[in-house]
Amino acid sequence: MTHSSHQGSHLQSQGLPETSFYYFAYGSCMCPVDLKRTFGENTYxxxxxxxVLKGYRLGFYRRSLRRNCGTLDVVRDPNSCVEGVLYHLPWRFSTHLDTREEVPRNGYRHEYIDVHSEGKLYQNVRTYVVIDKLPQELAPNDWYLNVVLRGAITCGLSEEYCWWLFNHMHKLQLQQNREVILTNCFSN
Incomplete structure (x- = not known):
């Protein structure tokens, strides 16, 4: 148990406020309903x-074995920005979030970033980035596409960004479908 997590559980047992951390979600965790499955309680x-995370862009550079599709990642890009959801989570959620993001299995790792939310700058905010990135993007499946969009729309990301996100995911799916069709045509 790390010092911080020990401190959080110790404070809680004394009836003191639990320690917390800020978390920037840009993929399926944007959806509070989906995040509830991980924590076992409402997250709204x-x-x-x-x-908004400046200096990064989104990409599907990880294959999720559990979902059998591409999942989102953020990649440094000085000319881009990523919209997402800022959470202020109790420390007791930290391990569950790491497990969901496959930190123990070297899927993602913590990255500490600065984001702008509600006119304020939040520094040292936790997000997750893929460790072993794919050389090219891999399309999400329909379930992942829908949960990402549900989170983006439910939490109020800009309409322009939601449309961009949908179009990007849809184009990746169409490209993948064309490749599958071509592979099947030439293998028969």
């Missing part, structure tokens, strides 16, 4: 608001 109360 922990939403600070929409947030």
């Amino acid at each position: 109360q922990y939403v600070v608001g929409t947030a």
Whole structure:
């Protein structure tokens, strides 16, 4: 147990406020309903608001074995920005979030970033980035596409960004479908 997590459980047992951390979600965790599955309790109360991460772009550079599709990652890009959801989570969620993001299995790792939300700058905010990135993007499946969009729309990301996100995911799916069709045509 790390010092911080030990401190959080110790404070809680004394009836003191639990320690917490800020978390920037840009993929399926944007959806509070989906995040509830991970934590076992509602997460709406922990939403600070929409947030913008400057100097990064989105990409599907990880294959999720559990979902059998491409999943989102953020990649440094000085000319881009990523919209997402800023959460202020109790420390007791930290291990569950790491497990969901496959940190123990070297899927993602913590990255500490600065985001803008509700007119404020939040520094040292946790997000997750893929460790072993694929050389090219891999399409999400329909379930992942829908949960990402549901989170983006539910939490109020800009309409322009939601449309961009949908179009990007849909184009990846169409490209993958064309490749499958061509492979099947030439293998018969």
